[in-house]
Amino acid sequence: MQQILDLGFMLLPLLGTSIGVVFVIVIAQKLLLSEHSINNDNRLTRKLILVGLYVAGFLAIALSLPVAESTRNQVIGLFGIVLSGIIAFSSTSIVANIMAGIVLKMTKPFRTGDFIRVNQYFGRVSDKGLFDTEIQTEQRELVAFTNSYLTSNPVTVIRSSGTILSANLSIGYDHAHTKISELLIQAAKQSKLEDPFVEIIELGNYSISYRISGLLEEVKSMISARSKLYANILDTLHAADVEIMSPNFMNTRQISDDGPAIPKMSRQEPIIEVMQSSPESMIFDKAEKAEQKELKALQLADEIKALQTRIKQADEPQKEELKAQLERKQLQIKTLEQAIDE
Helix, strand or coil: CHHHHHHHHHHHHHHHHHHHHHHHHHHHHHHHCCHHHCCHHHHHHHHHHHHHHHHHHHHHHHHCCCCCHHHHHHHHHHHHHHHHHHHHHCCHHHHHHHHHHHHHHHHCCCCCCCEEEECCEEEEEEEECCCEEEEEECCCCEEEEEHHHHHHCCEEECCCCCEEEEEEEEEECCCCHHHHHHHHHHHHHHCCCEEEEEEEEEECCCEEEEEEEEEECCHHHHHHHHHHHHHHHHHHHHHCCCCCCCHHHHHHCCCCCCCCCCCCCCCCCCHHHHCCCCCHHHHCHHHHHHHHHHHHHHHHHHHHHHHHHHHHHCCHHHHHHHHHHHHHHHHHHHHHHHHHHC
C-alpha cells in the first residue's frame, strides 16, 4: 500500500503538469483559432504560436517525468534529435515556403484583392496561405505561386490609389502630331482618365508611334476602362477622319483611293458606353469576395474593440445596451466565419 502511495506522489507532478498543459493548449486553441482570427494573416501567426505551445508543453511534461535527471536529459535530447530530423529530412522547399510566407507576412508587399504582376502572370490576389499565394487572372483562372517563388521574383503591385492606363498606336506622317495629341487627350478624357498626356515613343519608317496615358483612380475597373479607352480612341480618330495605319497594314493589302479605311458608325455613341455591367465582377469574383471578407472582418474587429472600451467607461444603465450591441457584433463575425468556411 505504501508503495502505491509513493508511486502516486511520484506521478503527481507529472499528472499536474499534463493537466495544466492540456488545459493551456485547449484554451489557446479557443482563443487563437476563434472567430476573431478570420484574417488569413492572423491565422498564420496564431497557428505558429500554437505550434510553439505544443513544443513547450512537451518539454514541460518531459521535465516533470519522475525519473533520474540523466534519463530526463536523454528524453529531452531524443526529442531534440527527432525534431531536428524532421526538419532535416523534410523537403527544403517546404521549409523555404514557410519562411517565405513569414517574410511576406512581415513585409506585407500586397494584400488580398490587390492587382499584382509576377513575370507573365497578372491578376488579383484571392488567397494568401502559409505555403502559397493564389491570384485570379483576367481569364478567371486561379494561379497559385509558392511563397518562395514570390520572394525570389519581382512582384509588381498596382497601387490602390490609382494606376496609369496607357494605349499605344501608330499614325501616318501625313497628320500633324499636335492634332493627334489633341484627339488622343480628348479620347482619354472621355474614358474618365485624370491628367492625360501623350508621348511620341518612336518615329518609324512608315508611321509615328504614340502613347496616350492617364490616371485611373478606380483600379478595380481596369479591364473595362482599358477597353473603353481603346474604343474611344477609335471613335475619336475616325470621327476626325484620321486613319490608324501600321507598316504591316500597308504592306499586306492595297488601299484604294476612293476613301479612307474608316468603318461606318452604326450609331453615335460607342458600344462600350451602353454596357451596364462591369466584366470585373465576373472575372475577379473570388478575389473580390476575399477582399470584402478581409475588410469586413477588420471592420467588425475594430467595432468590437471600440464597444469593449465603451463598456468599461459607460455607466451602469448604458452597459446593458452596449453589451447587447457587442453580442450582435460577435454573432456577425461568427456568422461571417461560418460563411467563409462553407
